[in-house]
Each structure stands twice: as C-alpha cells, then as structure tokens.
Amino acid sequence: MNLNEIKNDKVVIIEIEGRLDTTNYNQLEKKLLENIESNNKNLLIDCAKMDYVSSSGLRIFLMALKKITSLNGKFVLCGLQENIAEIFEISGFTSIFQIFENQEMALKVF
C-alpha cells in the first residue's frame, strides 16, 4: 500500500493506493493521527486507487471519523471502487460517512 499526502490551506488529501489490510493499517492510522494532532481537522481520503479494505482498515476510518467529528472537523471519503462501495453499503457505513464520487466533488464540502 502507498499513501500519498497532498496538503493545501483548507484540507489534507490522502490518496490510498493498493490494499489496506491487517498488515499495513497502522501506517494509515499513524498518518491520520499525525494530522489530527497537528490540528488538520479537514481530511479527505481518496480511495480511487484502493483495491481492498479489510475490517481493520475500516476501523481506522471509523476512528478518524469519530475523532475529527468531536473536533468539529470534516472526514470525507471519495472514489470508492465498486467492491469497496458494496462493503460500505452492507456494513451501513454509507450512512455515517460523507462519500463522494471523486476529489473534485468532495472538495466542495470544505
């Protein structure tokens, strides 16, 4: 998995490439916590290149969502691939995450 971070004044965009599973979820966890600690409260996770996410990965998304929501920030997802969107659908995460089709549309939120 590769993590690609893009920062601008308003938002930090993190692009996830490859598989997010038990072997590497802590990399994402570290990156997200770093941003939260340095008061970057607006985070956009671009999942366009993420092929697979395990429940351990989902847990990190939820953790970030909870922490950022409590800080009055925004944690937004975009570009979910079909199989991942299905997982989100089944697990009901579509109802708790703000999910957009692509970065362009997601960026309007901030």
Place this chain on the structure above:
Amino acid sequence: MFNPIKIIRSKKGLAFKLITSIFASIALIFLVIFLYNYDFSKSIVEKNLKMNAENLTRNSVSQIEKILYSIQKIPDNYAKIIENTDYSKETLEKILQQVVEINPEIYGAALAFEPNLFDKNEKYFMPYYFRKEGRLELLYLGSERYDYFTMDWYQIPKELKRPVWSEPYFDEGAGNTIMSTYSVPLYRDFNGQQQFIGILTADVSLDWLQKFVNSIKVNQTGYGFMISQNGTMVTHPTTKLIMNETIFSIAEAQNSTQLREIGRDMIRGKSSFAEIEYHNLTTGQLSWIAYAPITVNGWSIGIVFPVKEFMADVNTLSLRIFALALAGLIIILIVIIGISRSITSPLRSLSHASKKIAEGDFNVELPDIKTKDEMKELHDSFVYMQKKLAEYVVNLQETTSAREKIESELRIAREIQMGMIPHIFPPFPNLSEIDLFALLRPAKEVGGDLYDFFLIGEDKLCFAIGDVSGKGVPASLFMAVTRTLLRSVSTIDGSPSAVVSSLNKSLSYNNESSMFVTFFVGMLHLKTGELKFSNAGHNPPFMIRNNGKVEMFEITKSIPIGLFEEIKYTESVVHLQKGDKLFMYTDGVTEAENLDKVLYSTERLVSVLQKNITATTKQLIQCVDDDVALHVDKYAQSDDLTMMTIVFYG
C-alpha cells in the same frame, strides 16, 4: 536443537599437501641445479681435455720430428759427400764405416749402386757395414739371390726422387729392436744432367721412439701409440701388438667401424680428436683418441684419453653435491613437517572443539595458541564465536521459552474462546422443528468471529453471527465481550433490535480503539416459523427456500455495533416455510484469498448453495468449506471464517 555436523576430513590433509607441494618443488629445483652443474662441469672438463689432447699430440709430434730430422741429417750429409767425391772402393767403405761408427743410433748402413755403375763388370755393388756383438762388420750384399734393385728400400726412393723411411721391421740380429731404414737417393752430375747413381741407407733403431711414445701417460690408464704408413703398430704399451697387428686388424677384432675410420684418417695424415667407444684392451672403457701425423715419415701418433678418469672428478663433485642436496632436502622436509604440524595440530584441536560446540558443549576448552599469527587470530575468533554462541543460545532459550509460554497461553485462550461458543451438534436432539450446524475457524490461534444460538423459553431460538474488526487477540477479546453481553441482554420478551441496540450501547461506551462488530441476530419462533432479525452491518444471510430458490436478505444499511452509543437499530420479519434453510456467514468466506489475491466472491458462494439445496446443514457447510479450500489452495487462511445453517422443519 543442534544437528551434529559430520566433519569429513580428507585423507590427504593440509600437512600432506604442504609437504608434497613444497618438497616436490624444492626437490625439482635441486635436481635442475644438479643436472645443470653436472652438464656444465662435464663440458668444461671436455673442453680442457680437448685442449690438453691437442697440446700433447702437437708436442709429441714436434719432439719426434726433431729427433727424426737430426737422424736424417746424418745420411743426408754423407749422401752429399758421396755425390761430390771422386770415390774409390776404399773411400766409400771408409765413409760407410764412419756412418755407423760415430752414430750410435745407426745400426747399419749400406751403399747400393745402380747396376754396373761402379764396375762395368760387376752388376752389383752394395757394401754394408753393421754392428755385430759390439764390433763393426763389412759385408758385400747384392747377388743373383739378393737382387736389391727390386727391393722397396731401393725402388721407392729412386722413383720418388727423395729420401724415404721404410716400414718398420723387427731385426733379431741387431739387438731385438724395431728398426726402420732411411734411404737417400744419390745423384751425380753427368754432362750437366743429374743422374741417379744409387741409394745410401741407414738402419735406425726405433728403441728411443718406443721409449718416448711409451712415456706418454695420460691420467692413469691413458697411453700413446704409433702406427706406420700402412697402419702397423709401431709402438704400443701392449708389446705383443707391435709389428703383429695393424690398427685395422684391431678394429676388425673389436668390430669397430669407428676405429677403422680413425685408422684411415691417421694414415692419410689427418689430425683430429675423436670420441669413440674404443675398447681399451685393459680397461674396456670409453676413450677418446687424439691423433696427428708425423710428416717426416708419414707415420701417425695416437694418444688414448680415458674420458671416465677425467670425468671422475666431475662425478665425485656431482656425488658430493647430490649428497649435500639430499641432506638439505631432509632438513627442509623436517622443517616443513614441523611447520605444518604447528599449523594443523591447533587446526585439528579447533576442529574438534567446533564439533563439541556444535553438539552444544560451549564450555569446551580451546587449544592454547602461543604464537601471534593468523592461527592466534583464528583462535581468538573461535573464542569470540564460542562466547557469542553461548550467549545466543541462552538468549534463544529464553525467547523460546517466552514464546512457548505465549503459545501455550494462546492455546488455552483458544480453548476458552471455542468453549464460549456452542460446538456440540446436533445441539437440540429433542427438537424436531429445527436442525442447526455451525463452523468457526480462526485465521490465528484466536479470532474475532463469533456465532451463538440458544433457546429462549420453549419455542424461541435466538441465534447470532458476528465479525469483530481485525483479528487475533484484540479481536478475540472484543468477541468474548460481545458473546457474553449477548447472552445477558437476550431476555424472553426482548426483540432482536433491542438486543442489538443494547449490545451497541454497551460496546460503544469508552471504545477508544473504535473496534466494531458486524452483527446479525435472529429470533425464530419454532411453532410458527416467524423470524425476526436485526442486522448491524453484517453480510446479509441467504434464505434457501424449499423450492430451491436462493434469496439474499435485504441490506439494512445499519452500521456495525460498538461505534456510536445512540444508534437505534431496526428489525424485520420473514416467515420460514417447512424445509426452508438459512445460511449465515462472515466475510472470511467470500473474501477468502488465494495466492493471486483473488477473492472467493459472493457469486461463487451462491452457486455452491444452489448446487446443494438438498444437502443437510452439516453437508452444506462442508461443501462450502471444501470449495473455499479449493479456491485458497496452499495459501494461508487470511481471515477468520464462520458459517452457520439452520433448517426449519416446522
């Protein structure tokens, strides 16, 4: 823990290799030096020998010629006197007497005139003075019986018009010595023309010549000899050969073509130095012959050089060098053996010690190295290795025991976890309305999947399947909490949604790690077949209808439990007909990966379910499990895997 390593020692050890290679090369060097020295010394000796031979022959020839010249001068002078004298018989006799009398080396002298020259009436005129028993006697030779005109001593000088030495001959009367006759042709002036009148001869003893040649000694067995114009032995240390053999008859007897060649060259007046296999009659050894002509009389002197005697010094020298080299080699051999022993014996000890270390004996004593060389370094490395290995093994034993402890604890944890979920099938042998089978296989020792079922009252079956995010020990703890809470919140009048909401509230409280559980709870009324269920983000189960239709439960879009306390969960109702089956599973089934990271997929699961609609609960789970195993092949199980089927008989 340690496999004893078999150390194979080559039959030809280091010491052997050192000894053979170094010794062989030094021996070779010695051999080359030795051979070169031998060859060089030999060539020097040969060169010197050749020079000596030339000098010796040249000196001998010149001395012999000097003597011969002095002897020749006597008859030559008298010949001149006769040629220039008006001679009478008395005068001639007087001259002839003088020739013999005052020249001790001359045994006899004769004057032979041409037929009828001295006296018209006398054909022969040949007075001859010779020594007999210390006195001089005069004889007149020449008669019909002794017709001297045809004799060689007369004919040859007359024809050649110069003095000639005769072939040697043995004269018994003249004191048993070898003689040679010197014949000088006489001429007289008749009317301005030189006319041959006769021959003056002098019989010369060659005793002195024999003594001279015999005095030539070369080294120990070398000698000189002389042959006449036709090869007859004139002098030779072996007396019986003299006058009895020629060089050619000796060559014949020895079957030596080389000697025959030398003989030819000698009588042709050549001089040379030849190496031949000349069988010296006394020693039979290889010899060289140097030869040179005596031009005065056409004879030839030969000197035999016993080469072996000259080479004796070279051979002695070589032998001594060889002995020295041999002694040197032995010393070198001893030194090499000593050095290689000093190398290999600590090596052997180290090898022995390393074997012991390999067998686990870290306290084995290493050999004491006193030198400060590479061997010492090796020894120090060994000591270091021994120390480090001992430390490592202690460390390893500690870690291993720690790991074994954790493993054993995990095994116990697994037993506890497995003990928390029902695992006796069929679970309700007295209930005819339902049959149920379930399978849980964690990816690690313990896992985060769970299933549970129990009766509430007499006619209500409560069942649940869930999947904690993540796996391993954290997930298993969360699973245990969930499973315990489930039993405590499921009351007789509770509904599935109430159970889920209650569970969610408890799990969400202080859940800093955001662990969550996808959870499906169903309550089946055994009499009516009414199924109430609530799904918190879990994979929707499948309903396999008694008519063979496979239906997926609706997607409720409810989020998993353990995240937000306030969430209210809803519930739905379906009715089961007799023979309808429920199939519940966790994503460990549909997301089972193979080596190429290809997931098993929901589609493949559905197709297996459709193919096995008549299967019993256990058979169905077995079929899916086998098909998943087929897909995964040799790849390690990636996630916890759980399945549960319930069939409703009504």
